[in-house]
Amino acid sequence: MADLRPSPDESETQRPPVEGATPSPFGVRGTASADGRPVDSRAQLILVTGFVIAVVLIALALVMNSAIYTENLATRSDSSGATEAAAYQRAVESAALEAFEYAHAVNDSDYVGLNRNVTDAIAGIDAISTRQEAAYGHIPNLSVAATVNGTAISDDGGVFDSDSDADNWTVASDVSAVRAFNIHVDDRSDLNQSGDREFRVVVDPVSGGDRWTMNVTRDTSTNEVVVGVNATGSYDECRRSTVKPWINVTAGTVGGEPCDALTFAEGITGSYDVNFRNGTGIEGSYSLVVNDDVSVLYGVAGFGDPQDEPALYNMTVDMVYRTAELDYRTKIEIEPGDHDG
Amino acid sequence: MGDGPPRVRGPRNRARPRRATGIDGRAQSTSLDYTLSLAIAALLVTGLVTAASGFVADSREQVVRTELEVVGEHVANELVAADRLARAGAETNTLTVSKPLPARVAGAGYSIETNTDGSTQWVNLTASDPDVTVSVRVRTATPIAETAIAGGTVTITYDPSADELEVSS
Numbered sequence: 001m002a003d004l005r006p007s008p009d010e011s012e013t014q015r016p017p018v019e020g021a022t023p024s025p026f027g028v029r030g031t032a033s034a035d036g037r038p039v040d041s042r043a044q045l046i047l048v049t050g051f052v053i054a055v056v057l058i059a060l061a062l063v064m065n066s067a068i069y070t071e072n073l074a075t076r077s078d079s080s081g082a083t084e085a086a087a088y089q090r091a092v093e094s095a096a097l098e099a100f101e102y103a104h105a106v107n108d109s110d111y112v113g114l115n116r117n118v119t120d121a122i123a124g125i126d127a128i129s130t131r132q133e134a135a136y137g138h139i140p141n142l143s144v145a146a147t148v149n150g151t152a153i154s155d156d157g158g159v160f161d162s163d164s165d166a167d168n169w170t171v172a173s174d175v176s177a178v179r180a181f182n183i184h185v186d187d188r189s190d191l192n193q194s195g196d197r198e199f200r201v202v203v204d205p206v207s208g209g210d211r212w213t214m215n216v217t218r219d220t221s222t223n224e225v226v227v228g229v230n231a232t233g234s235y236d237e238c239r240r241s242t243v244k245p246w247i248n249v250t251a252g253t254v255g256g257e258p259c260d261a262l263t264f265a266e267g268i269t270g271s272y273d274v275n276f277r278n279g280t281g282i283e284g285s286y287s288l289v290v291n292d293d294v295s296v297l298y299g300v301a302g303f304g305d306p307q308d309e310p311a312l313y314n315m316t317v318d319m320v321y322r323t324a325e326l327d328y329r330t331k332i333e334i335e336p337g338d339h340d341g
Numbered sequence: 342m343g344d345g346p347p348r349v350r351g352p353r354n355r356a357r358p359r360r361a362t363g364i365d366g367r368a369q370s371t372s373l374d375y376t377l378s379l380a381i382a383a384l385l386v387t388g389l390v391t392a393a394s395g396f397v398a399d400s401r402e403q404v405v406r407t408e409l410e411v412v413g414e415h416v417a418n419e420l421v422a423a424d425r426l427a428r429a430g431a432e433t434n435t436l437t438v439s440k441p442l443p444a445r446v447a448g449a450g451y452s453i454e455t456n457t458d459g460s461t462q463w464v465n466l467t468a469s470d471p472d473v474t475v476s477v478r479v480r481t482a483t484p485i486a487e488t489a490i491a492g493g494t495v496t497i498t499y500d501p502s503a504d505e506l507e508v509s510s
Contacts (some may be wrong), residue, residue, distance in 0.1 A: 045379075049386045056393040063401045066447035070408040073415070073443070080438050082422035089429045319430065325439040330430025 081138055081323035088133065088140060088321055093332050095125045096317050100334045104152075104311060111149050111293065114312050119144045122317060141320040145331060149293035150313030155286055155306045157186075160199065160279035163305045167280050171306070172290040173273045174206055177313065180337025181249040181264060181288035183216070188225045188243055191218040192281035199281035201249065203264075206271040214262065216247065216282055227254050229261040236261035249288075250337055289313060289337070314338070401447050402471045408446040409466040412492070413477035415442060416453060416464050416508070419497055423506055424481035427499045436499035444493040454489040455508050466492070481506065 099121030103114055126142035133140050153171060162169035172178075185191065192198050203212040213230040225245050228237040238259035245255040252262040265272065274290070291313035314335035321328040419440045427433045444450070451468040462479045479485065483499070483506050490510040498507050 045382055045386060049390065052390050053393060056390070056397055059397045060393075060400065063397060063404050063447060066401075066408065067404045069443075070404060070411050070446075073408070074411040080419065080422070080440055082419065082426060082438055086422065086425050086429060089426070316431065325441075327435055327437040328426055328433075329435040330426070330433040333431035 080325040081321075082326055084133075084136070084138060084323070085321040085326060085328050088129070088138075089319060089330070089332065092125065092129070092142060092317065092319055093334070096122060096315070096332060096334050097336060099125065100312070100315055101336065109310070111310050111312070114310065115144075115147055118147065118312065118315055137323060139320075139322045141318075143318045145316040145318040147315045148291055148313040150289050150291045150311050151293060151308050152287065152289045152311035153306060153308050154288075157283075157285055159281075159283050160276050160286060162276075162279070168277050169275065169279065171274045171276055171288070172292060174271045175274065175290040175292045176271045177291040177338075178264065178274065179250055179289050179291075179313065179335055181286075182337075183247040183249060183282075183286045184284045185216065185225065185245050185247065185282060186284040188218050188223070188245070190283040191216060191225065192278065197278050197281050199279065200277040202275040202277055203268055204273045204275060205268050206273065210267060212265050212268050214249065225254070227259060227262060229263075229266075231261075231263065232267035238262065244284075248337075398471070402473060404447045405449055405468050405471055406473050406475060408443070409451060409468060409473060409475040410477070412442050412446065412451075412453075413464050413466045413475050415440060416466075416495055417477045417479045419495070420464070420479050420481055420485060420506060420508070423497045423499060424483045427483050427506065432501075433499060434501060436497075438497045440495045440497070442493060442495055444491075446492070451492040452489055453492055453495065453508065455485050455487055457485060457487060 100118055103117030103121060106117060122142055122144050126140070129140055129142070151172070161167055198215045198217045200213055200215045205211070210233060211230075215226075215228045215230075217226045217228070218224070219226050219239070222239070222241075224239040224241050226237055226239050227247060228235060238254045238257075238261055240255035240257065242255035247254050247262075249262065250264045252259055252264070254262065274288070289311050293310070314333055317332040317334065319328075319330050319332055419438055423436060423438050426438075427436055446468060449468045449470050451466055454465040454467070456463045456465055462481060462485050464477045464479055465474060466477075467474045483504060486500075486503075486505050486507040488508050490508065493510055496509050498509065499505075500507060
């Protein structure tokens with residue numbers, strides 16, 4: 001800090017000592033002490049106060065700087081890439097699902113072809129997305145970790161009897177998972193009324209125990225389609241007035257509306273058989289995919305007969321996503337129509 | 342400069358002409374005047390400095406509180422993002438998220454503590470000087486391990502075996 005006091009020479013020459021001058025707390029200008037010497041220590045209080053105020057202002061400026069930094073910090077977006085990783089994961093899940101379904105559409109002759117199709121599709125998604133993400137400094141990687149062979153079973157029309165016209169028959173035996181199980185009722189007037197002739201889907205555990213049963217009937221008094229479910233010893237039902245309802249068994253919907261009672265194979269653990277009872281009590285079509293690579297279930301299918309074909313039950317994709325601040329490795333399971341969601 | 346009597350500069354001396362009655366009472370009046378002036382000036386200055394210091398201290402505490410809230414929200418945001426990623430895949434093997442955060446807020450060090458109270462999860466941030474504590478509520482499906490770390494860059498890790506998120510420095 002600059003010395004604001006005048007030099008002794010200046011004081012003596014320009015401001016000579018004055019006899020009887022009055023000192024003040026703010027300093028004495030042009031005064032002299034009793035022995036006639038000029039007074040140097042002037043305005044100390046103002047100087048000290050000014051210095052303290054200056055320090056306080058500097059502290060205030062630093063605090064305000066911190067406040068500005070806080071606002072800056074508050075408006076920063078997510079920099080770790082977690083949001084981008086979540087978006088990428090969803091995009092991959094969607095693309096892989098499309099690839100999985102397309103692989104079955106273009107080649108459903110054998111498992112080798114299906115596996116090759118999904119592997120090539122995922123490699124293509126990986127190549128494209130890597131180029132896109134690399135522009136942002138993110139490094140993704142995709143690969144098919146595993147596939148599970150399954151069998152797609154379907155019947156495109158008529159009653160739900162077997163290829164040997166049996167009314168009660170086993171659709172798939174010793175399976176542990178079913179996906180995309182859909183039943184379409186051609187006309188509700190074809191449905192049997194409740195009783196011994198009602199159509200039923202019975203899931204029978206291989207190791208024994210309680211069965212899971214779903215029956216599809218028509219209430220003659222209200223003309224409603226009634227889907228009744230007997231699971232874990234209790235019975236519940238859903239009613240719809242739709243003429244040609246879709247029953248999505250694994251998704252738990254009837255006529256496009258959720259049916260709380262309908263949870264496929266609820267309470268069943270381990271492997272089970274899927275049976276149809278009173279297959280002639282319903283007309284329409286059905287399809288399901290089981291996780292069992294049964295080579296030949298049925299004979300040559302004609303119209304109204306069940307048919308089977310190779311299908312992948314599910315596919316697991318390894319996904320890696322890295323940024324400077326994120327390391328994420330997960331598995332994505334592609335299983336369309338899975339009842340576990 | 343001439344040989345005449347020296348002139349005394351200053352308003353007080355000009356306003357009060359020199360007494361012609363002698364010099365007996367002058368010293369007393371001057372000392373009293375000086376003391377009173379000094380006392381009043383000191384009082385004013387002290388008040389000014391005290392008020393200014395208090396204002397700075399209050400501002401700093403407010404800034405520390407605001408910055409802790411911002412830091413807490415960032416930590417909570419990263420925890421929620423990590424939770425979303427951990428839940429997104431069928432099986433998450435590795436998940437590590439780093440978040441650079443200031444080591445000090447307005448010059449004060451602070452600590453970050455994660456706490457679970459029943460079904461409610463909290464991120465508590467505590468600065469020691471000034472003594473400020475801020476709590477931010479977090480909602481995650483994945484449990485959060487209870488930890489306490491010093492402020493600064495935060496790393497959130499998902500433990501697949503324990504199925505929980507852990508905050509570390």
